[in-house]
Structures are given as C-alpha cells and as structure tokens.
Amino acid sequence: MSAEQGDGTVGKALDVLDMVAAAGHPVRFSELLGAASYPKATLYRLIQTLTHQGMLIYDADRQTYALGVRLVRLAHAAWATSSLAPIARPYLDELAEETGETIHLAQMDNGQVLYVDKRNAAKPVEMFAQAGKVGPAYCTGVGKAMLAFLSPDALERALQRQSFHRFTPQTLDSAGALKAELEAIRGRGHAFDREEHEPGIICCAVPILTRTGRVIGALSVTSTTSRTSLQALDARAGRIKETAARIAAEAESWRFPEQN
Missing domain, CATH: 1.10.10.10 (Winged helix-like DNA-binding domain superfamily/Winged helix DNA-binding domain)
Known part of the structure; x- marks a missing residue:
C-alpha cells in the first residue's frame, strides 16, 4: 500500500x-x-x-x-455527523419489521461501498455485509444503485477503482457489462444483486438521493434464494423507494461529505 x-x-x-x-x-x-x-x-x-x-x-x-x-x-463522531445511520435508524427498524428481511444502509467511500447500518432478518443469515465493512460497488445491490446515479465524472472515477474480480458466475466482470446494467438501473430506479457477490444472496436496492439528485447513500432489502425470489423482492421496490425518500427528506438539512 x-x-x-x-x-x-x-x-x-x-x-x-x-x-x-x-x-x-x-x-x-x-x-x-x-x-x-x-x-x-x-x-x-x-x-x-x-x-x-x-x-x-x-x-x-x-x-x-x-x-x-x-x-x-473519532469513528463514533464520524458516524454521528457524517453518516446517514442516525437519521435512518427508525426507518430501517420499520422496514425490517415489515419485511422480516435483512436491511442494509450504505454510503459510497472512494468508489467502494461502506455499510453504515444493518438490521438482521427475523431468521438471520450469515453474509459478508456488516456495519463498518467496506465492500465492492460493482457487484452489490447498494453499490450499483449508487453508481447508477453518480455524475458522469464521478462514475468514471468510481469505475477506475473497481477490481471486477469474479466472485460468482453471475458477477459482472467488466466496465462495459456494468455500464449496461447501470443504464437499466437508471431506467427502473432500483438495482438487484443476483448472487453477484455471494452465492445464494439476493437483494433489491435503491439509491438515496437529494432533491438535486446527488447520491448520499443506498438502501436494500436482502434475502436468500432459499427463502424468496428476485421477483418477490422486486415487488417490494416501491416500498423501499418510499423509505429511501423519507430518509433523504430528513437528511436534506444535513451536510454530508461529497461522494467520490
């Protein structure tokens, strides 16, 4: 390093x-x-x-x-002043109670995903994403949801920081494939993780955007292929977007670091 x-x-x-x-x-x-x-x-x-x-x-x-x-x-001070977590806490609780699934809250950190909060499913499942961990953006639902809505310049910088390592057969392993996926995400307003980072783990994720369209985070409902399907998670997209909008509205008066 x-x-x-x-x-x-x-x-x-x-x-x-x-x-x-x-x-x-x-x-x-x-x-x-x-x-x-x-x-x-x-x-x-x-x-x-x-x-x-x-x-x-x-x-x-x-x-x-x-x-x-x-x-x-220092970490606690950063969590309290620069993280969405304190604002989002009651909304995450509500969504977790309603869905019974795992809820992730994330922000962008130098082109990667920083998980800032999490609610476990009613029947918890072991997975990579935990609060405080940094994960890849190109093959996670929250990562792709944020990448899709970055400005062109910010997106190019973020793409240069992706490893495009193939974690599973479903992983998008090139910038070209990812860009095509991001275009589809912009069209429907939400992203999926189709077992791209971990086998058996799927999710539906949406960006958290300010009124001017700036990305300040992402929110996801995550489950497993043994418990549900992408179609069932897709049916929850509207509810996840509603929660993201409520978090964004409350966050408008906060000053968050610019997303890289």
Missing part, C-alpha cells in the same frame, strides 16, 4: 492504519513491514507517532500493534 502522491506523511500514516485494520488481528512490526512499501525506518517512525497519538496501541508482551481507542471516539 502507498499514499497517493502529494499526501505526504498524513497519507502514509493513514496507509499504516489501513494495514492494521485490514489484518483483522493485532499485528507484529515484521508483518506490517512485509506489506508496506516504505523503508523500515520510515515505517517504524510512522508507527511510533501513531502509537504516541493513541491511534495505535502496543502490546509489549505480544509485541503487536492494534487500532487504538482514540479511533473509536
């Missing part, structure tokens, strides 16, 4: 935090050194600064680094 040109020390430090977070467990310096593109002395200096600032914590007994408690405070 490496900081984008011009980001300097701050960008490098954020790279280190990303590496620690991506590991999913406390990591040793040697593990970070193997993954980083920075010289050993540079990486050590960055880690020491992050530790002194409370962004990382060091376990002297295990000689490992983990994300610090200061990040929890």
Whole structure:
C-alpha cells in the first residue's frame, strides 16, 4: 500500500492504519513491514507517532500493534455527523419489521461501498455485509444503485477503482457489462444483486438521493434464494423507494461529505 502522491506523511500514516485494520488481528512490526512499501525506518517512525497519538496501541508482551481507542471516539463522531445511520435508524427498524428481511444502509467511500447500518432478518443469515465493512460497488445491490446515479465524472472515477474480480458466475466482470446494467438501473430506479457477490444472496436496492439528485447513500432489502425470489423482492421496490425518500427528506438539512 502507498499514499497517493502529494499526501505526504498524513497519507502514509493513514496507509499504516489501513494495514492494521485490514489484518483483522493485532499485528507484529515484521508483518506490517512485509506489506508496506516504505523503508523500515520510515515505517517504524510512522508507527511510533501513531502509537504516541493513541491511534495505535502496543502490546509489549505480544509485541503487536492494534487500532487504538482514540479511533473509536473519532469513528463514533464520524458516524454521528457524517453518516446517514442516525437519521435512518427508525426507518430501517420499520422496514425490517415489515419485511422480516435483512436491511442494509450504505454510503459510497472512494468508489467502494461502506455499510453504515444493518438490521438482521427475523431468521438471520450469515453474509459478508456488516456495519463498518467496506465492500465492492460493482457487484452489490447498494453499490450499483449508487453508481447508477453518480455524475458522469464521478462514475468514471468510481469505475477506475473497481477490481471486477469474479466472485460468482453471475458477477459482472467488466466496465462495459456494468455500464449496461447501470443504464437499466437508471431506467427502473432500483438495482438487484443476483448472487453477484455471494452465492445464494439476493437483494433489491435503491439509491438515496437529494432533491438535486446527488447520491448520499443506498438502501436494500436482502434475502436468500432459499427463502424468496428476485421477483418477490422486486415487488417490494416501491416500498423501499418510499423509505429511501423519507430518509433523504430528513437528511436534506444535513451536510454530508461529497461522494467520490
């Protein structure tokens, strides 16, 4: 990993935090050194600064680094001020109660999907999407719903950040195929996940748009092929759009970061 040109020390430090977070467990310096593109002395200096600032914590007994408690405070502040989650909470509760299915709320993060909230189904199903996780945009319902309504320039930037890895036989694995799908999504106003990210997982998703058409998030009802069908989820599209519109209306007075 490496900081984008011009980001300097701050960008490098954020790279280190990303590496620690991506590991999913406390990591040793040697593990970070193997993954980083920075010289050993540079990486050590960055880690020491992050530790002194409370962004990382060091376990002297295990000689490992983990994300610090200061990040929890910052994350909570970001969730409260820049996330749709606090506004959307009662609407997610209502939709989950009505459908009995899994509800996801997401926002765009550098061309990828950031899941900011979730309601489990009445009979929960294990799946990738969890609040706080980042997932691919090109093969998820919420991701495609947001991509479809980005401005042309923003869409091109987002497309450049897609890996087009083929997760299942249904995954759209090229920009051309995705663009055709996005055109269809714009026409009907909602997107589907046709087992494109995980086998057996399907969803109907809609964008959350301001009155000027700016994308500020997406909402989905997610289920499994063993429990329902795309046709049944499609029949819920109107209700999901209604919920998204209510969230958007309440969010109008908030100032959200521009979506990339």
